[in-house]
Amino acid sequence: MLFKDTKKLVDYAEITLSTNFHTVKPSIDRIEEAILIPILGTELYTELDNAYTAATNESSLTGNEKTLLDKCRKVIGSYLGYYFAPIGELKFSDSGMRRSETASEKTAYQYQVTNFREACLRNGEYATESLLEFLQTNSSNYSSWENSSAFTRYKLLFIKSGKEFNEYFTSHTPYRNYWAMRSKMTDVEELNMRAALGDDLFDALKEKDQAQPASFTDKEEKLLFKLKKAIANFTVSFAIPLLAVRMDANGITVATSGARTSRDEDAQRQNATDNNMANIIRSTSSTGEEWLKDAIKYLNQNAADFPLWPAPVVDTVDEEEINNNLNGTFSL
Numbered sequence: 001m002l003f004k005d006t007k008k009l010v011d012y013a014e015i016t017l018s019t020n021f022h023t024v025k026p027s028i029d030r031i032e033e034a035i036l037i038p039i040l041g042t043e044l045y046t047e048l049d050n051a052y053t054a055a056t057n058e059s060s061l062t063g064n065e066k067t068l069l070d071k072c073r074k075v076i077g078s079y080l081g082y083y084f085a086p087i088g089e090l091k092f093s094d095s096g097m098r099r100s101e102t103a104s105e106k107t108a109y110q111y112q113v114t115n116f117r118e119a120c121l122r123n124g125e126y127a128t129e130s131l132l133e134f135l136q137t138n139s140s141n142y143s144s145w146e147n148s149s150a151f152t153r154y155k156l157l158f159i160k161s162g163k164e165f166n167e168y169f170t171s172h173t174p175y176r177n178y179w180a181m182r183s184k185m186t187d188v189e190e191l192n193m194r195a196a197l198g199d200d201l202f203d204a205l206k207e208k209d210q211a212q213p214a215s216f217t218d219k220e221e222k223l224l225f226k227l228k229k230a231i232a233n234f235t236v237s238f239a240i241p242l243l244a245v246r247m248d249a250n251g252i253t254v255a256t257s258g259a260r261t262s263r264d265e266d267a268q269r270q271n272a273t274d275n276n277m278a279n280i281i282r283s284t285s286s287t288g289e290e291w292l293k294d295a296i297k298y299l300n301q302n303a304a305d306f307p308l309w310p311a312p313v314v315d316t317v318d319e320e321e322i323n324n325n326l327n328g329t330f331s332l
Helices: 021-040 042-054 063-088 110-137 149-154 162-168 174-197 199-210 218-243 274-301 319-325
Strands: 091-093 096-098 245-248 251-254
Touching (some): 021 110, 063 110, 110 174, 162 174, 162 218, 174 274, 218 274
Antiparallel strands (some): 245 251
16 A cells, blocks of 8 residues: 555545544545556556555655655545545444534535535546556656556557547547446457558558557657547447446336436536537547548558558548448437
8 A cells, every 4th residue: 555644644635634544444445446556557556556655755755656656645545535526424333323423523514515525536537547657657667667567458459548649639528438438449450441551551550559668650640639629520420329327236227307406517517418429430530530541641642651551542441341330320
């Protein structure tokens, strides 16, 4: 664990110094296991954890260890409020569930807890993006990350993070949306981009993209921009029918438009209608097609710079083929 006591924890989390460290310790464990280790990889996390545990004073850590520890703690501290807030409201004993309240300190209202958790979640997402960006920029200093399965997962797709996804398709919660739609992005790359580019060119671009560091020519960078715009829009089009649907022990459900809330931001909004959804799906699919056609046109115009491109006779994408690959994305 990357904290030993409350004294250091208060520098990173929205808690008071009087907080019992053993009370929040299970939540810290959960955050490290569910969020931090999948990012760092087991190898790098274990190295950092062992170094921190063995150090009698943090000043004895190396510069790289100190910097990484700080980045990781920001992730943990931000998410702690999100995960622990519902637990901290109640105490469980042999007398059942109880909430504590004094004359000077009142229990927070539900909407206050909700707003607090939402703020902590957003901070945690930002801290996670910052950690990923730091690792990517300084990967040569952390060889365990470069050789880990976590790094392989991170490099798997052309669009690698919520921050990058937001550059190609802007949304209110890009980090959450990216991870919710990432599996569909894999479908888009393998079923649509590979079919459009051909195996040889697709695999060559993917190999370069997964190298560390990636080294593309100026023309390859321009092509990738067009492809990423297509990937982002196709991904949204594919995923929209699934985003409002939850599959759990209660079956398949959707969010209700009649949910009560004390949050102004939520109260002013309602679920999109089927017509709204269909319009967004058509718009994003059409935009994806246009960017893909633009990428193919660019390849044809610069065929000499892309020897693995089969260079078809015409400068257009077979729209019928694209539409065949998109079967099912318009159904709600």
